[in-house]
């Protein structure tokens with residue numbers, strides 16, 4: 001059972017472990033461990049595959065950029081792990097743990113970050129994280145259409161914040177002790 005001492009309301013963000021990492025279980029485990037070590041609560045976790053249409057839709061803001069085609073192909077090249085993560089500063093903390101977008105810069109300027117340590121190239125940079133609260137709402141709905149943000153913030157946030165919660169190795173998620181299947 002995990003006890004956290006949160007002093008402020010929890011914020012949600014959408015995180016991905018990209019196909020380059022899932023192709024190597026050791027890398028996937030290293031990133032997943034980093035999420036747990038930094039006291040994120042894993043509210044949802046699932047493995048999924050994208051088709052190129054999903055990729056194009058999600059990254060439409062980058063269409064026309066020189067790397068767009070390789071990004072679309074890469075992101076639909078294999079399984080990914082998608083998470084809804086909760087923390088007091090979920091968006092900003094996950095962004096800082098990931099490091100700069102471009103791996104070559106991350107290696108030089110941000111060793112110890114996920115992308116600096118584990119990224120392969122600027123496109124194959126191991127992880128994604130929402131870049132704002134607004135992006136997090138949009139991206140959570142994209143990956144978890146059944147998840148109700150309003151319901152979670154109104155009814156569940158206080159329960160996850162005050163706990164107790166436990167980490168379920170099978171689902172790779174944190175659950176409320178009170179809701180543990182009898």
Ligand SMILES: Nc1nc2c(ncn2[C@@H]2O[C@H](COP(=O)(O)OP(=O)(O)OP(=O)(O)O)[C@@H](O)[C@H]2O)c(=O)[nH]1
Pocket residue numbers: 066067070102104121122123124
């Ligand atoms: N501005 C600009 N940068 C480019 C272009 N092509 C590649 N780069 C950058 O040059 C670096 C290496 O690019 P590439 O060698 O094409 O990428 P890669 O190493 O094959 O890896 P991927 O990005 O996964 O394809 C990366 O930082 C890219 O962002 C381009 O046409 N314009």
Ligand SMILES: Nc1ncnc2c1ncn2[C@@H]1O[C@H](COP(=O)(O)OP(=O)(O)O)[C@@H](O)[C@H]1O
Pocket residue numbers: 062067071100101102122123124125127128129131
């Ligand atoms: N200069 C680049 N060269 C190659 N791939 C890039 C480049 N810039 C961005 N990408 C790819 O597009 C994804 C989305 O870009 P962006 O939203 O700017 O970064 P971030 O993922 O850090 O929010 C990046 O994670 C990376 O996979």
Ligand SMILES: [Mg+2]
Pocket residue numbers: 131
């Ligand atoms: Mg982005």
